[in-house]
Amino acid sequence: MDLYQIVQFNIPTTIRFGCGAVKELPAYLQSNGLQRPLVVTDPIIAQLPFFKEIIDDLQSRGMSVEVFCDTHKNPVKSDVYKGTEVWDNTNRDSIIGIGGGAALDIARAITLRVNHREDLFKYDDLIGGDIYVTNEVPHFITIPTTAGTGSEVGRSAIIADDETHQKRILFSPKLMAKVVFADPLLTMGLPPAVTAATGMDALTHNMEAFLAKNYNPICDGIALEGMRLIAQSLEDAVLRPDEASRSKMLLASMMGAIAFQKGLGVVHSLAHPLSSLLDTHHGLANAVNLPYGLAFNVDGHEERFVRMAHSLGLAEASGEAVIRYVVGLNERIGIPYRLRDIGVKEEHLDTLADLAEADFAHPNNPKPVSRDDFRKLYQKAL
Numbered sequence: 001m002d003l004y005q006i007v008q009f010n011i012p013t014t015i016r017f018g019c020g021a022v023k024e025l026p027a028y029l030q031s032n033g034l035q036r037p038l039v040v041t042d043p044i045i046a047q048l049p050f051f052k053e054i055i056d057d058l059q060s061r062g063m064s065v066e067v068f069c070d071t072h073k074n075p076v077k078s079d080v081y082k083g084t085e086v087w088d089n090t091n092r093d094s095i096i097g098i099g100g101g102a103a104l105d106i107a108r109a110i111t112l113r114v115n116h117r118e119d120l121f122k123y124d125d126l127i128g129g130d131i132y133v134t135n136e137v138p139h140f141i142t143i144p145t146t147a148g149t150g151s152e153v154g155r156s157a158i159i160a161d162d163e164t165h166q167k168r169i170l171f172s173p174k175l176m177a178k179v180v181f182a183d184p185l186l187t188m189g190l191p192p193a194v195t196a197a198t199g200m201d202a203l204t205h206n207m208e209a210f211l212a213k214n215y216n217p218i219c220d221g222i223a224l225e226g227m228r229l230i231a232q233s234l235e236d237a238v239l240r241p242d243e244a245s246r247s248k249m250l251l252a253s254m255m256g257a258i259a260f261q262k263g264l265g266v267v268h269s270l271a272h273p274l275s276s277l278l279d280t281h282h283g284l285a286n287a288v289n290l291p292y293g294l295a296f297n298v299d300g301h302e303e304r305f306v307r308m309a310h311s312l313g314l315a316e317a318s319g320e321a322v323i324r325y326v327v328g329l330n331e332r333i334g335i336p337y338r339l340r341d342i343g344v345k346e347e348h349l350d351t352l353a354d355l356a357e358a359d360f361a362h363p364n365n366p367k368p369v370s371r372d373d374f375r376k377l378y379q380k381a382l
């Protein structure tokens with residue numbers, strides 16, 4: 001580490017965390033002079049009792065609430081445009097995203113679009129579009145309902161093109177929520193398979209952030225504690241959920257997302273192509289690839305793996321032990337060991353390897369990953 005190189009750390013989001021935290025929402029809006037929120041969610045959550053309760057709570061205090069839930073499972077540009085139309089036509093003063101990663105991404109992209117009306121993808125961070133995010137944005141609040149992506153504390157939204165399905169990244173520190181209401185009770189009803197897949201996404205964030213090559217000891221500390229919480233709670237959250245396990249997982253998912261401002265790595269680059277090519281759930285794709293990606297990274301980074309093993313509470317502190325732990329955890333929470341068990345076939349491997357090489361996550365992996373490496377990793381996992 002060059003001590004004269006100036007680096008930047010950002011850990012600024014206000015998080016109101018705890019069982020029942022969402023009950024604070026109406027008072028928060030009132031104290032900020034907000035009366036007319038646009039609530040963005042997905043069509044499934046819009047039907048759930050807790051969602052209706054949140055809306056009733058706001059309306060009973062005389063607030064005007066407009067709900068936008070006409071969205072796709074994987075967010076596309078037209079979702080964002082439709083939601084912005086609702087904003088335009090209904091005189092709103094704030095935006096509340098309620099849901100998992102997809103709903104929060106759409107809410108965040110609408111927050112951007114309200115005062116930035118060029119083509120949405122002009123703001124794509126990967127082509128330097130973040131410099132055009134210059135105007136103010138509406139007051140933005142997030143309320144997570146899964147413990148996985150940690151999008152509630154993020155500052156970017158992944159939105160795909162409707163036709164080409166190419167994923168674009170909208171990014172700006174302005175897109176961070178002003179406040180997060182993180183209420184574990186909202187995650188109590190998540191089905192086991194979703195809990196397992198999203199939970200493994202959170203574990204992958206913490207592990208990849210800790211291994212990422214950039215210098216960020218603040219994120220390293222957060223990631224290690226995130227792993228410890230997941231080791232204590234993911235199995236319970238899947239198999240016998242209670243307030244304690246749901247609380248730890250919700251915390252750990254936010255910690256993973258805070259930590260991965262440091263960077264991600266080979267596992268996310270292996271996972272992203274599965275979602276774009278085969279529509280695989282993001283968390284599931286990470287979960288299956290995680291042991292193989294970790295094995296790729298052990299050589300030369302043994303000390304990092306020893307520290308991860310300590311956080312996970314393993315009896316043996318080594319890379320091998322960490323990998324064995326992940327394989328065992330996957331097995332216990334019902335996640336398959338092989339890519340072939342989640343629909344990947346030999347004929348997909350070349351396209352997957354091309355897409356993985358082009359992915360944005362692996363440049364921060366602790367060691368370089370070539371197309372050939374990706375091809376071999378897929379082959380091994382098949």
Ligand SMILES: [Fe+2]
Pocket residue numbers: 149201205268282286
């Ligand atoms: Fe992820």
